[in-house]
Amino acid sequence: MANIFQRGMLIVAAIAVIGLCGCASMRGGGPDKVVYHINESTQATAVLRNIGNHLSVDPTAKIVVVSHALGVDFLMENAKDKNGNPYNIPVEALVAKGVTFDVCEITLKGRNLKKEQFVPEAKFVPSGVGEIAKLQSREGYVYLKP
Amino acid sequence: MANIFQRGMLIVAAIAVIGLCGCASMRGGGPDKVVYHINESTQATAVLRNIGNHLSVDPTAKIVVVSHALGVDFLMENAKDKNGNPYNIPVEALVAKGVTFDVCEITLKGRNLKKEQFVPEAKFVPSGVGEIAKLQSREGYVYLKP
């Protein structure tokens, strides 16, 4: 009898601990995960600078930039900011630090753009807004819109 | 005695399971719940298109649009976008898919608007920003500002 109770208690304890771990993972036990939302390329210079600053104070943060609508333009080949500086240089520097740049495939279709027109660092997701919601809802990301 | 222990363990197990369920509900066990924030009607066309795209990749997502300040205008009777297209057509189509459109009552008072001036699909909340915070804090919604 004692064994049955002990086993029962172990199972219950295990369930409780799994519950705690689940909570812990949501409470920032690991690195902060942050999705930056960009839907206008006029924001791009600020977003890239913000992310560089963010990583300077929290180098382990996992940062994903999700772009859609006019926000995808800075990730196109040869895209330049308003001062004529190519965007790919800061993009490559941030990718080297673990930042991911996602482009919305619905935007591609709507604006008749092709994946080949984007820098090699760009990744593609079925829907920009869908991805932003999913990262927050299912993967513990928090949101920032510079 | 055995019965008492067994009952005790059942109660503890039940508490643990409730805890797990509580966590699961926050981790996206159900459909994604997303609040779209709009405080300028110039965003409205983009917001409506974004939500249509969002539902095309995630048809079960529960989406609430919370509008305040100048963001309530597209929900007024006879409101039209800059191309002269009535907003109520896409609004009705999204409501048919389960989207909710909330209007801030503080905005109504501040701008001297009446509920009767809004489309029948509009719902009203005491405060737009208060609602956005509550949906996120208490009901597991994630945030999107197009």
Add this chain to the structure above:
Amino acid sequence: MANIFQRGMLIVAAIAVIGLCGCASMRGGGPDKVVYHINESTQATAVLRNIGNHLSVDPTAKIVVVSHALGVDFLMENAKDKNGNPYNIPVEALVAKGVTFDVCEITLKGRNLKKEQFVPEAKFVPSGVGEIAKLQSREGYVYLKP
């Protein structure tokens, strides 16, 4: 023997309850905690009004305003809105209600500003975007960008 089982069950129950409390704290068991993000001072008038409205419907909400880039300007000494009204009056009123105003130190360095140029109510954080992410990831804040 009974004692051992009882003690075991108490420990397990305690773990389960701690788990529940952990979850509860994330589910808004306490007051709502909200971070308002401002990176352009043109938003400042709206942000200050939004927060006043927010507190009118939820007086216990804990609100932190995090400013960076051009969003810090309204917190500088003698800053005025476009109608010539000083910003420090609504800022002081909100601080009296428990609102915190944070200024990004990276912005100070980048724009060559000094802490002494800000109103006494301003607090300083190493990075605005880093703070916004941290408040959300680690302290249960939800996000609002007016």
